[in-house]
Amino acid sequence: KQEVTQIPAALSVPEGENLVLNCSFTDSAIYNLQWFRQDPGKGLTSLLLIQSSQREQTSGRLNASLDKSSGRSTLYIAASQPGDSATYLCAAQAAGNKLTFGGGTRVLVKP
Amino acid sequence: GAVVSQHPSWVICKSGTSVKIECRSLDFQATTMFWYRQFPKQSLMLMATSNEGSKATYEQGVEKDKFLINHASLTLSTLTVTSAHPEDSSFYICSARVLPGNEQFFGPGTRLTVL
Numbered sequence: 001k002q003e004v005t006q007i008p009a010a011l012s013v014p015e016g017e018n019l020v021l022n023c024s025f026t027d028s029a030i031y032n033l034q035w036f037r038q039d040p041g042k043g044l045t046s047l048l049l050i051q052s053s054q055r056e057q058t059s060g061r062l063n064a065s066l067d068k069s070s071g072r073s074t075l076y077i078a079a080s081q082p083g084d085s086a087t088y089l090c091a092a093q094a095a096g097n098k099l100t101f102g103g104g105t106r107v108l109v110k111p
Numbered sequence: 112g113a114v115v116s117q118h119p120s121w122v123i124c125k126s127g128t129s130v131k132i133e134c135r136s137l138d139f140q141a142t143t144m145f146w147y148r149q150f151p152k153q154s155l156m157l158m159a160t161s162n163e164g165s166k167a168t169y170e171q172g173v174e175k176d177k178f179l180i181n182h183a184s185l186t187l188s189t190l191t192v193t194s195a196h197p198e199d200s201s202f203y204i205c206s207a208r209v210l211p212g213n214e215q216f217f218g219p220g221t222r223l224t225v226l
């Protein structure tokens with residue numbers, strides 16, 4: 001059974017600092033890995049999707065890496081802004097299309 | 112990007128009543144949709160996989176007779192919480208799978224409160 005863990009559970013940084021969010025998964029037989037953002041009381045916004053054959057994906061200030069062999073993915077957010085404050089979730093997708101979510105990292109960027 | 116809507120966005124009901132939640136893919140067809148439940152300060156837990164034209168596949172521990180799923184068209188899946196009780200109060204989120212790539216796009220969620 002796939003288990004996904006996110007560390008840290010919460011993170012507070014001053015504006016302008018780079019953010020590093022970690023995600024680990026126990027079963028390396030994944031189809032892809034997705035990173036999402038969730039604002040309080042809202043649904044999920046897809047940020048980046050990394051296929052199992054890829055090593056990283058980039059979108060603007062966001063960069064996500066994937067190391068299947070070690071069961072790890074990292075989301076980097078450069079030059080953080082107060083608007084980046086949210087909960088960030090990673091999810092590993094198995095071949096059967098099921099997404100297994102991590103517990104999330106709550107990020108607070110202080111102005 | 113693909114857009115998924117949910118209706119209603121929130122609902123309050125009395126214990127014992129049934130509540131229907133709709134999930135629609137607005138600009139694409141989705142043969143597969145997923146229903147998740149999220150309790151406060153917790154992550155999402157998959158409840159069931161909804162396949163167009165066939166029965167839903169439920170995760171272990173999810174009562175199929177309590178959470179009825181109907182995926183009658185390529186753009187609509189419904190979740191009906193039957194005889195709702197206060198412990199069913201939660202945030203219900205659906206997602207739809209987009210091919211190719213299997214990326215999932217999520218709806219805005221439905222907040223259910225059972226009194």
